[in-house]
Every structure is written in structure tokens, then in C-alpha cells.
Amino acid sequence: MARWCENCDRPVEGDVCEMCGNTVVEPPKESIPWRWRFFIVVTIIYVIWRIYQLISWLSH
Numbered sequence: 760m761a762r763w764c765e766n767c768d769r770p771v772e773g774d775v776c777e778m779c780g781n782t783v784v785e786p787p788k789e790s791i792p793w794r795w796r797f798f799i800v801v802t803i804i805y806v807i808w809r810i811y812q813l814i815s816w817l818s819h
């Protein structure tokens with residue numbers, strides 16, 4: 760993924776912008792929001808609970 764020079768407002772190949780000489784830092788990687796992690800964990804727990812209920816219902 761290309762880096763972005765905020766001075767020139769253009770994508771930059773490499774570490775330094777060839778137009779203005781500005782050192783371009785790599786944008787921080789977006790981590791998964793904690794709400795999504797919470798939602799995924801809750802969904803997994805719910806699915807396990809439903810499977811458990813189904814198994815216990817079938818075994819009776």
C-alpha cells in the first residue's frame with residue numbers, strides 16, 4: 760500500500776516524497792475495534808450455547 764504525502768496531497772513511493780522531500784511515515788494499521796471483538800465473542804458464545812441446547816434437547 761502506497762504512503763501519502765500530506766504536503767503534496769499525493770501518494771508517495773518509498774520513505775521520502777520526491778516532490779517536497781518530506782519524510783512520509785507509514786499510516787498506523789487499523790486494528791479491529793473492540794466493539795467488533797466484543798460482538799464476535801458474544802456471537803460465538805451464543806452459537807455454542809445454542810448448540811449445547813440442541814444437543815441436550817436431542818439427547819432427551
Ligand SMILES: [Zn+2]
Pocket residue numbers: 764765766767768776777778779780781
Ligand atoms: Zn510531498
